[in-house]
Amino acid sequence: MALYIIKMDSIGTMTPVKRIGILPLPGFAIMSYASTVEPLRIANLLARQTLYEIINITTQGRIVPSSGSAFIEADAQIEDQPALDLLLVIAGDNPAAFADTHVLNWISRMARSCPMLGGVSGGPVILVKAGVMAGRRMTVHWEYAETLAEISPDLALEQTLFVVDCNRVTCAGGTAPMDMMYALIGQDHGTRFAQLVSDWFLHTDIRPSGGHQRGGMVDRIGTTNATVLDAVKVMEIHIADPLTLLQIASVTGVSGRQLNRLFSDKLGQSTMGYYRVMRLEKAKNLLRRSSLPLTEIALATGFDNSSHFSTTYRKHFGEAPSKSRERIYG
Secondary structure (H helix, E strand, O other): OOOOEEEEOOOOOEEEEEEEEEEEOOOEOHHHHHHHHHHHHHHHHHHOOOOEEEEEEEOOOOEEEEOOOOEEEOOEEHHHOOOOOEEEEEEOOOHHHOOOHHHHHHHHHHHHHOOEEEEEEOHHHHHHHOOOOOOOEEOOOHHHHHHHHHHOOOOEEOOOOEEEEOOEEEEOOOOHHHHHHHHHHHHHHOHHHHHHHHHHOOOOOOOOOOHHHOOOHHHHHOOOOHHHHHHHHHHHOOOOOOOOHHHHHHHHOOOHHHHHHHHHHHHOOOHHHHHHHHHHHHHHHHHHHOOOOHHHHHHHOOOOOHHHHHHHHHHHHOOOHHHHHHHHHO
């Protein structure tokens, strides 16, 4: 269960403070670290209250060296067992060579107690080595992708900016953590507030999770309507755990009826119909890029079971998932 500290904001509403643990491993990329924590700091600044408490954690000692000349002073050590809402592991250098079983076992334990667990830059490699990414869609910095595929060929690995799969979040690093944090802030406090945080950094175009793999979002989606684009961004980070129409509408700040009207007008289909096709396209990608069993692909794309998935897939693509895989692999 998430640990919340309740504070009263200036207009009298109750706001949960989320505890975000950052585990920067020695040699971590300072750009990835800054891109992760700075949006949280600015969210607190703009809200004029603490929305996010940032807790830097070390594996030993109090100082962690980055890949450059910067150092991070920790607030806690892993032995302190800090209670967190989200733990993010940030790694650089050669994460595939990381072999500290004490740390890997701690991450594995945190996967059972922490509501959400993630990795940034080389951090996803550490999560895989800790055994906490089985059956989960994920991404990693392109520098580590080939090595990671060799370590674990059954991974549902995507070449995207970031991936949120239920209670796992992975990010390619660099400036991509900014987009990931905007997405998480948007889930907590709405997309309009997340845009304000982005504007603070003069980062006016928030990229979707798969942005770098494809063209600009406006060209890809086919509309400039801000509400529709916000809704699509929310859908893209809730593939395995699909939201309801009302939940999507709530995040975008409109009613469900209004959102459906916009999707019908701008994209020619209902909100949930668009969402379903998005999940099916993601499933088709997994069939192409991974050897995951159909049951795991079904769950990873938000379907209750393989039977429901197969029926919906066949109806949309005109063939069973198994046939698509046969055609892809021969």
